[in-house]
Amino acid sequence: MDLDKAYGAIAVLEVEIRTFANEGYAVKYDFGRKVISWRDNYMWNNNFTRSINENNLALIKDRLPKSGMLEWMEGYNMGLTEEYGDKTSLPGEWKIEVEFKDKTRLKSGAEQHFPKKWKNLKTLIEETTGCSFILR
Numbered sequence: 001m002d003l004d005k006a007y008g009a010i011a012v013l014e015v016e017i018r019t020f021a022n023e024g025y026a027v028k029y030d031f032g033r034k035v036i037s038w039r040d041n042y043m044w045n046n047n048f049t050r051s052i053n054e055n056n057l058a059l060i061k062d063r064l065p066k067s068g069m070l071e072w073m074e075g076y077n078m079g080l081t082e083e084y085g086d087k088t089s090l091p092g093e094w095k096i097e098v099e100f101k102d103k104t105r106l107k108s109g110a111e112q113h114f115p116k117k118w119k120n121l122k123t124l125i126e127e128t129t130g131c132s133f134i135l136r
Contacts, residue, residue: 007065012099015125019092019135027125027133029060038129042136056128067120069096073108076115085113092135094118 011032018024018041028037029052036056040046052060073096075084095109115121125133 003070004065006070006100008061009100009102010064010098011101012097013064014095014097015121015133016095017092017133017135024092024135025131025133027129029128031057036129038131040131046131052128060124060128063120063124067124068115068117069121070098070106072115072117073098073106076108076110076113077106081110081113085110085115087113 011030013029013031014026016024016026018026023041025041026039029035030037031052034052034057035049036052037049038047072084075081091112093109093111094114096107098106100106122133125131
């Protein structure tokens, strides 16, 4: 996969974090429809769907490749969790699913081994949704 082109070919990005009690958050970016969907498993009344404004689209386009997300997703899928991740004491898990414009998909996730660059993606999600993306 040519990762330089792959970031520009992302049609849908779904990121989820949750505890073992199935509490947590999920965010879905549908770039074709320019919509963000947010699901809060702590408080159902915090769920929303809204449009992605031009400023957030530009921020995502600029910072998503810098997060290294596709690189560490592939690394986790190859079993390189020691290279790409750190074991945390946090009892939780993450899952990411990417759908590209050609309808191919890339899925990755892990329990208690969060990527070393997780903060980059977390911060981008928080800035584009206006919501905290951390497990309680």
